[in-house]
Structure formats: C-alpha cells, structure tokens
Amino acid sequence: MRLENTGIEDSVVELKPLDHLTGKHAFIRAGQWDYERVTYDYKIGSKEKNITYYIRIQGYAIEGNVDTGNAVIKLMTPLLGKHYYPHGVEYGEGENFPETLIERAQTILSKVAEEIHQYKR
Structure with missing residues (x-):
C-alpha cells in the first residue's frame, strides 16, 4: 500500500544525514x-500468527554512489507491507491493513518527514 502525501516523497537528501535520521x-x-x-x-509486530508489517522508504541516487557514502538520494512514496511467512512481503493494493496500523504508520512517517525537511537540498 502506498502511503501518499507524507512529505517524504520527492525529498532530496544526502545519504549520511538520511541514514542517521532514519536510524x-x-x-x-x-x-x-x-x-x-x-x-x-x-x-x-502483529498479534496475527506469522504476520509482520513493514513501513518501507525507498530512494535512488541522483548524485554520487551509495557504496562510497557520498550519494544524494531522492526519496519515493513510502509503502506499507505485510510479511507472510515464509513467502515474503506484499505491498499490493489488494492487501487489507487495520486502520490503526495505517494511522500508526502515518504518525511515524510524519516524524521522519519533519526531520528530512531540515536536511533537504
């Protein structure tokens, strides 16, 4: 599930501060x-048997390389996924997520977005 309008998507941030603030x-x-x-x-974590949820933030280098630590990253729209043991994580729109989980994910992402804005290029 795409988590739209978080303030994270399309942000451009240097890798080192991004690693620090996401950590x-x-x-x-x-x-x-x-x-x-x-x-x-x-x-x-989830109380459901063999189910774990993930919030995923992805990005790609628009300058430099990630391996050398000097990359400038453009972030994409965050995702909410559901891990099915042993098959893997599904991020599809067909997944059903509890409303409380979606609200929690949005709260977490809004805190990250606040800090990303301090480092945006």
Missing part, C-alpha cells in the same frame, strides 16, 4: 542497498 526512528537500511538505491524498513 533514529528505528528504520534499518542494513544490506538493502546497491550502488544507486537504498531501502529503509521499519518492522511492526
């Missing part, structure tokens, strides 16, 4: 990057 809000980049793309995931 501060418990988003993990870990090994989810290549030379020109980054993905940050926020894990949300």
Whole structure:
C-alpha cells in the first residue's frame, strides 16, 4: 500500500544525514542497498500468527554512489507491507491493513518527514 502525501516523497537528501535520521526512528537500511538505491524498513509486530508489517522508504541516487557514502538520494512514496511467512512481503493494493496500523504508520512517517525537511537540498 502506498502511503501518499507524507512529505517524504520527492525529498532530496544526502545519504549520511538520511541514514542517521532514519536510524533514529528505528528504520534499518542494513544490506538493502546497491550502488544507486537504498531501502529503509521499519518492522511492526502483529498479534496475527506469522504476520509482520513493514513501513518501507525507498530512494535512488541522483548524485554520487551509495557504496562510497557520498550519494544524494531522492526519496519515493513510502509503502506499507505485510510479511507472510515464509513467502515474503506484499505491498499490493489488494492487501487489507487495520486502520490503526495505517494511522500508526502515518504518525511515524510524519516524524521522519519533519526531520528530512531540515536536511533537504
């Protein structure tokens, strides 16, 4: 599910401050990057058996390279996904998400967006 109008989409931020501020809000980049793309995931547990939700922020380098740490990243519209064990995460519009989960995701993303605005280019 696309989480529209968060204030994150189309933001342009240098990689190092982006890594710092997303990490501060418990988003993990870990090994989810290549030379020109980054993905940050926020894990949300669920009482449902074998179900975990994720908020995903993705971006791509418009300058520099991610591996050297000097990239400038343009962020995309955040996603809300549902992980089905053992199949993987589904971000499709056909997924059903509890309204409380959507509200929680929007609250988390609004806090990240506030900080991103301090570092926007």
